Amino acid sequence: MSMYLQPSTREELISALGQLTDKSRIIAGGTDLMPDLRKKRPDVDIFLSLSAMEEMKEIRISDDTICIGAMATHDSIARNAEIKTWATALHHACSHVGSQQIRNRGTIGGSLANASPAGDMIPCVCLLGGTLLLLGADGAFRRIPAEDFTLGVSRTALHPGEVLFAIELPVRKDRSTAFVKLGSRKEVTIAQISIAISWDKGTRYQNPDGYLGAVDVTPVHLEEMPELIGQGPVDDAAKDRLAESLRDRIRGIRMNRKRPPKLKITEAERLYKERAVRSVVYDVFDLAETID
Ligand SMILES: Cc1cc2nc3c(=O)[nH]c(=O)nc-3n(C[C@H](O)[C@H](O)[C@H](O)COP(=O)(O)OP(=O)(O)OC[C@H]3O[C@@H](n4cnc5c(N)ncnc54)[C@H](O)[C@@H]3O)c2cc1C
Known part of the structure; x- marks a missing residue:
């Protein structure tokens, strides 16, 4: 029987990350994970759902930085007027992911963490000079350039027990x-x-x-x-x-x-x-x- 964790605050998330093992799975929108689980039927001890992490769904824009929570859906990014202006390539990519149903569920964090070579987010985030914010079970953030995040097919620089928390893009008005x-x-x-x-x-x-x-x-x-x-x-x-x-x-x-x-x-x-x-x-x- 698998355990299901659904933190809703950063403190609860950090505590949940501390319980993960190499048999645990993080779930965001589930559009990649669920078909994969059905196909491979792995023995999963803990499902850590990020669906109640409201902070991770936010898109915050300041004068010099766009901060996109890893749980922001493709639809919410595609509809954001400032992203359309300052990160147009990402707007184009999110607007054309799958169908409307996939855009409603699928998240930018899930796309990057899934590390599919065919993923539409990673070329855009690299082009836009993105930095990924990874949160560990010790509560500390690690920052990594987007270019260094994908290590291979379904392999990323995420350490065990780490979650992709947000993506930062510089606002390049030029x-x-x-x-x-x-x-x-x-x-x-x-x-x-x-x-x-x-x-x-x-x-x-x-x-x-x-x-x-x-x-x-x-x-x-x-x-x-x-x-x-x-x-x-x-x-x-x-x-x-x-x-x-x-x-x-x-x-x-x-x-x-x-x-x-x-x-x-x-x-x-x-x-x-x-x-x-x-x-x-x-x-x-x-x-x-x-x-x-
Ligand atoms: C019909 C269909 C059409 C699609 N079309 C496209 C397309 O046009 N373009 C495209 O790029 N993709 C497409 N996809 C792939 C998919 O929808 C996207 O990659 C989506 O963004 C995945 O996000 P998710 O939230 O559903 O991730 P999930 O399925 O929940 O997770 C994917 C993987 O990432 C891990 N994960 C998720 N979030 C985090 C996090 N924050 N930190 C650490 N690990 C995490 C999970 O453990 C899992 O291994 C399609 C998929 C389907 C089924």
């Missing part, structure tokens, strides 16, 4: 951002490939930066963007140069490994991703044209 994904369907689709880009606000497209999602176990930083697309308007030739380079990069991710890649995909999926990258490059710049 940057604009956009995100698109391409999946096998138009709606309720898991990304086969995604891209998040940023540039200096009002310049289209000075100091471009970007991350590619769903092509490796962690998002791929596109350091080559400034060199490939330049510092001004992006024409089709520039998009093709970027797409071509990303295609080689996707191929290289798999061919340059000393050990076999942990992202298990078929040859057909690899070929699909190599070709699909051109579409997401064109789509993200089409979307960017609608943003200042």
Whole structure:
């Protein structure tokens, strides 16, 4: 028989974290966890539900920081006007997660902690320079850059007995951002490939930066963007140069490994991703044209 803990204050949460073992599971919205439990039927001693942690559902915005509680749902993030303005890529990503039902239940913390390579949150949070706040059973917070959080498929930097408490994003009033994904369907689709880009606000497209999602176990930083697309308007030739380079990069991710890649995909999926990258490059710049 499993025990069910449902803390509603930070003190209760810390006490609950102290009781967790390696057989325990944290539940947020349950959209990833419940199908996984049904499939694997693990022996779980404690379920720690975060559903009563109101503090973890808050989205707080100050002059220089957006603090998103790990229990904020995709829907609440998508509907937040300030996130739409200052973290537009995250707004795009949350607006297109699954169906409305999934957006109502699924949380940003659950998405990041689940560490699926196809997750839409992690490329955006990396692009936006996010920092993750992890709370331990000793009541202390640990801060970790988003880039260092995902260690592999379903593996994160969370220590046993730690919870992802909140995500902090710097308010960058000087940057604009956009995100698109391409999946096998138009709606309720898991990304086969995604891209998040940023540039200096009002310049289209000075100091471009970007991350590619769903092509490796962690998002791929596109350091080559400034060199490939330049510092001004992006024409089709520039998009093709970027797409071509990303295609080689996707191929290289798999061919340059000393050990076999942990992202298990078929040859057909690899070929699909190599070709699909051109579409997401064109789509993200089409979307960017609608943003200042
Ligand atoms: C039909 C369907 C469509 C989907 N579409 C998309 C999509 O388009 N894009 C996308 O990115 N994802 C998609 N998903 C995946 C999923 O909905 C999201 O990743 C969601 O955000 C997971 O959040 P959750 O709150 O439901 O997490 P849960 O299922 O509750 O938890 C997921 C994992 O994270 C752990 N966990 C949760 N919260 C915390 C925390 N705060 N601290 C530490 N560990 C924690 C849990 O123990 C579990 O291992 C889809 C899922 C379904 C079923």
